[in-house]
Amino acid sequence: xxxxxxxxxxxxxxxxxxxxxxxxxxxxxxxxxxxxxxxxxxxxxxxxxxxxxxxxxxxxxxxxxxxxxxxxxxxxxxxxxxxxxxxxxxxxxxxxxxxxxxxxxxxxxxxxxxxxxxxxxxxxxxxxxxxxxxxxxxxxxxxxxxxxxxxxxxxxxxxxxxxxxxxxxxxxxxxxxxxxxxxxxxxxxxxxxxxxxxxxxxxxxxxxxxxxxxxxxxxxxxxxxxxxxxxxxxxxxxxxxxxxxxxxxxxxxxxxxxxxxxxxxxxxxxxxxxxxxxxxxxxxxxxxxxxxxxxxxxxxxxxxxxxx
Amino acid sequence: xxxxxxxxxxxxxxxxxxxxxxxxxxxxxxxxxxxxxxxxxxxxxxxxxxxxxxxxxxxxxxxxxxxxxxxxxxxxxxxxxxxxxxxxxxxxxxxxxxxxxxxxxxxxxxxxxxxxxxxxxxxxxxxxxxxxxxxxxxxxxxxxxxxxxxxxxxxxxxxxxxxxxxxxxxxxxxxxxxxxxxxxxxxxxxxxxxxxxxxxxxxxxxxxxxxxxxxxxxxxxxxxxxxxxxxxxxxxxxxxxxxxxxxxxxxxxxxxxxxxxxxxxxxxxxxxxxxxxxxxxxxxxxxxxxxxxxxxxxxxxxxxxxxx
Ligand SMILES: Nc1nc2c(ncn2[C@@H]2O[C@H](COP(=O)(O)OP(=O)(O)O)[C@@H](O)[C@H]2O)c(=O)[nH]1
Ligand SMILES: Nc1nc2c(ncn2[C@@H]2O[C@H](COP(=O)(O)OP(=O)(O)O)[C@@H](O)[C@H]2O)c(=O)[nH]1
Ligand SMILES: [Mn+2]
Ligand SMILES: [Mn+2]
Numbered sequence: 284x285x286x287x288x289x290x291x292x293x294x295x296x297x298x299x300x301x302x303x304x305x306x307x308x309x310x311x312x313x314x315x316x317x318x319x320x321x322x323x324x325x326x327x328x329x330x331x332x333x334x335x336x337x338x339x340x341x342x343x344x345x346x347x348x349x350x351x352x353x354x355x356x357x358x359x360x361x362x363x364x365x366x367x368x369x370x371x372x373x374x375x376x377x378x379x380x381x382x383x384x385x386x387x388x389x390x391x392x393x394x395x396x397x398x399x400x401x402x403x404x405x406x407x408x409x410x411x412x413x414x415x416x417x418x419x420x421x422x423x424x425x426x427x428x429x430x431x432x433x434x435x436x437x438x439x440x441x442x443x444x445x446x447x448x449x450x451x452x453x454x455x456x457x458x459x460x461x462x463x464x465x466x467x468x469x470x471x472x473x474x475x476x477x478x479x480x481x482x483x484x485x486x487x488x489x490x491x492x493x494x495x496x497x498x499x500x501x502x503x504x505x506x507x508x509x510x511x512x513x514x515x516x517x518x519x520x521x522x523x524x525x526x527x528x529x530x531x532x533x534x535x536x537x538x539x540x541x542x543x544x545x546x547x548x549x550x551x552x553x554x555x556x557x558x559x560x561x562x563x564x565x566x567x568x569x570x571x572x573x574x575x576x577x578x579x580x581x582x583x584x585x586x587x588x589x590x591x
Numbered sequence: 592x593x594x595x596x597x598x599x600x601x602x603x604x605x606x607x608x609x610x611x612x613x614x615x616x617x618x619x620x621x622x623x624x625x626x627x628x629x630x631x632x633x634x635x636x637x638x639x640x641x642x643x644x645x646x647x648x649x650x651x652x653x654x655x656x657x658x659x660x661x662x663x664x665x666x667x668x669x670x671x672x673x674x675x676x677x678x679x680x681x682x683x684x685x686x687x688x689x690x691x692x693x694x695x696x697x698x699x700x701x702x703x704x705x706x707x708x709x710x711x712x713x714x715x716x717x718x719x720x721x722x723x724x725x726x727x728x729x730x731x732x733x734x735x736x737x738x739x740x741x742x743x744x745x746x747x748x749x750x751x752x753x754x755x756x757x758x759x760x761x762x763x764x765x766x767x768x769x770x771x772x773x774x775x776x777x778x779x780x781x782x783x784x785x786x787x788x789x790x791x792x793x794x795x796x797x798x799x800x801x802x803x804x805x806x807x808x809x810x811x812x813x814x815x816x817x818x819x820x821x822x823x824x825x826x827x828x829x830x831x832x833x834x835x836x837x838x839x840x841x842x843x844x845x846x847x848x849x850x851x852x853x854x855x856x857x858x859x860x861x862x863x864x865x866x867x868x869x870x871x872x873x874x875x876x877x878x879x880x881x882x883x884x885x886x887x888x889x890x891x892x893x894x895x896x897x898x899x
C-alpha cells in the first residue's frame with residue numbers, strides 16, 4: 284500500500300496503481316483519504332467536527348473549492364486562518380496536505396435554504412455545483428489516493444470514527460444518512476429531522492417518468508411537483524436498528540459520501556449535463572453504476588447538517 | 592498565470608483556477624503542459640521525437656500508463672532507462688516532472704495491427720483503453736496544468752514546434768491529422784497514407800444509425816460493415832493548403848490531441864460505457880461538446896504513426 288518514488292530527487296514518480304488498495308482496514312494499511320469540500324460558507328462547527336475525527340491526520344488530505352463570490356471571499360479568509368493555525372502547529376497534528384482552490388467556473392449567487400431548494404433554480408444550481416466538484420476532484424486526486432470522502436461544508440456533526448466506520452464497509456460508494464437537529468416548537472424539545480433526499484433507490488415510477496422526458500430534461504428528487512415514489516434513505520432511519528445496516532441505492536448526495544478512489548479514477552465524475560436524466564451527485568451515482576460499481580447507503584448512520 | 596504556494600513548507604497549496612490560463616501564447620505565458628501517453632510498447636522513435644520538441648521542458652510534465660502485460664514489462668524498463676537518463680542529466684534539460692503509472696485495470700492482450708482493428712475486438716479493447724486513459728488523467732492532472740496533450744506511444748514524428756503550433760490555435764480540443772509513412776511497392780517509392788480515422792465530423796447517416804441502435808450498442812468509425820458516411824479528417828488533408836486550416840469535428844482520436852485542462856477539469860473523461868453510442872476518445876469528444884466546448888481538427892497538420 285505504501286507508494287515509493289524511485290528517483291524523487293529528479294522529479295520522477297512511480298506508482299503501481301495495482302498495489303494501491305482501499306480496504307476495510309484503511310488506517311492499519313495506511314490508506315490515504317482525500318476529503319473534498321465545496322465551500323460557500325465557512326462554519327466553525329464544520330471545522331471543529333473535522334478536527335475531532337480520529338483517522339490519522341498524516342493520512343488525510345483536504346481539498347476545498349471556494350466560489351468567486353462575496354460569501355466565498357469571507358469563507359476563504361476564515362478557512363485560511365484555521366488552515367494556517369493547524370498546519371504550522373506541531374508536525375504530528377498536521378494534515379498530510381491541504382489544497383485550497385478558488386473556483387474558475389461561475390458560481391451561483393447565495394440564496395437562503397428555501398429559495399435554494401426551489402425546483403426552478405435547482406437545475407442551474409446543481410449543474411454549477413457539478414462543475415465545482417469536478418474542478419476540485421480532477422485537481423486534487425493523486426496516484427496515491429485510496430479513498431475520497433465528499434463532505435459538504437455545512438456538515439457539522441459526525442461520529443469521530445467517521446472515516447474508520449465508513450471505510451470498514453469496504454464499498455465502492457457509500458453514503459451516510461444526513462439529518463438536521465432543530466428545536467421542535469410543537470413538542471417543545473430538541474428534535475431531529477431528515478435533511479438530504481438525494482440518497483435514494485430507483486422506483487418504477489421514476490423510470491417511467493424518465494422515459495417520458497425529453498433527452499435534456501432532468502429529474503430532481505424531493506419535489507412534490509415531480510413525485511417519483513423513490514424509496515428515500517432519509518426515511519429508512521431506524522433508531523433501534525444496527526448502525527451498520529446497509530441499503531442499495533441508485534442516487535446519492537455529496538453531503539457525506541465515501542468513494543473508493545478507483546471509482547473516480549475509472550472516470551466517474553459529476554455530470555453537469557443530463558446523464559440518464561440525472562445531474563451532479565445523482566448523475567455521478569448513475570455513472571459509477573455504468574462503470575460497474577454498486578452504490579450503498581447507511582440509513583442508521585447519521586451525520587448532521589447545520590440548521591440555518 | 593504563475594501559481595504560488597502560500598505556505599508551502601506547511602503543505603498548504605493555494606491555487607486560483609480563475610488565474611490559470613491556457614492561451615495562444617502558451618510558452619510566453621509559461622503555461623504548464625501535461626503530455627499523457629498510454630504505452631504498451633516503447634518505441635525509441637517516439638522518445639526521440641519527444642526530445643526534439645522545442646516547448647520549454649521545465650513547463651512540460653509527462654505521464655505514462657503502462658499495462659500489466661509482458662509487453663508492458665519490456666516497455667517500462669526501456670522507458671525508465673530513458674527517463675532516468677534525461678532526469679539525472681543537467682537541470683536545464685529536465686522535464687518538470689515525470690509520472691509513470693502501472694495500470695490497475697486489466698489490459699487487453701497485445702495484438703497485431705490487423706487483429707487489433709477487427710471490429711469484434713474493438714469494443715472491448717477501446718473500453719479498456721478508456722479506463723487506462725482515465726486512470727492516467729485523474730492521477731496526473733494538477734491545479735496548475737493548463738494544457739493536456741494526448742500523444743500515443745507510436746507517434747514517431749511531428750514538427751518540433753508541435754506544442755507551440757497546437758496551443759497557438761487556442762482551441763478547447765484540437766486534433767492533429769495522423770498519417771503513416773510506408774514504402775509504396777507499386778509506385779516503388781516512399782509514400783504516406785492516412786492512419787487515424789477517429790477524427791470525424793457527424794453525418795446524418797451516423798445519427799440515423801445511432802437512433803436505430805439499442806441503448807448499449809456503439810458505433811465504431813472506420814469499418815465497412817458499419818458505413819457512417821462521416822467526413823473523416825484523414826481524407827481532408829490538402830498538401831497545398833495552409834497547415835493552419837481548421838475543420839469542425841465531432842469525434843477525435845487520442846493519437847495527438849491537445850485539450851485545454853479546463854475541459855477535463857469540467858469533467859470531460861473517456862467513457863468506457865456507451866455515451867451517445869460512443870466510447871473512449873470519441874465518447875470524450877461528445878462529452879466535451881455536452882460540456883459546451885467545440886472540437887476542432889487540423890487536416891493539413893500531419894504527425895506520423897509508426898509503421899508496424
Ligand atoms: N465551490 C462552491 N461551493 C458551493 C457553491 N454553492 C454551495 N456550495 C457548497 O456546496 C455544498 C452544498 O451546497 P448547499 O447549498 O449546502 O446545498 P444543500 O445543502 O443541498 O442545500 C456546501 O458545502 C456549500 O458550502 C458554489 O457556488 N461553489
Ligand atoms: N496503458 C495501456 N496502453 C495501451 C494498451 N493497449 C495499447 N496501448 C497504448 O495506447 C495507444 C493506442 O493503442 P494502439 O494499439 O496503438 O491503437 P491504434 O493505433 O488505434 O491501433 C498506444 O500508445 C499504445 O501503446 C493497454 O492495454 N494499456
Ligand atoms: Mn447544505
Ligand atoms: Mn497506434
